[in-house]
Amino acid sequence: MRTLAMAQAVEAILASNFVNIAWDATTIKAKHLNEVHVNTDQGHFTLDIATLPGGKAADYATHISNVITNAVECYCALYLKMTI
Known part of the structure; x- marks a missing residue:
């Protein structure tokens, strides 16, 4: 489910005119x-x-960077499997 949720978020990011990333x-x-x-x-x-x-x-920056990288990797892995 995490991979699908990440892929859904990346799809929304790519389709949007407005994107704001935040952390709490x-x-x-x-x-x-x-x-x-x-x-x-x-x-x-x-x-x-x-x-x-x-x-x-530094902890926040590393976490955010890792999350974005993971989201892109999840999206690419799922998209690649769907197009093969």
Whole structure:
């Protein structure tokens, strides 16, 4: 399901005139959670939720970069399988 959700989000990004990426961080039961979201004119998508060490810009930047890379890889893997 994660691959399909990622592919759906990338399809929305590619089809949209407006794209905004954002993240939200919170601490729940002593765990620091970071969520990566994308808003498009097609809708709102949660790309990932992960436990991070917390509070450092480098951690957020790495997480966001990895999420975008993973989303592209999921989309490409699914699209390639659909076109073969």
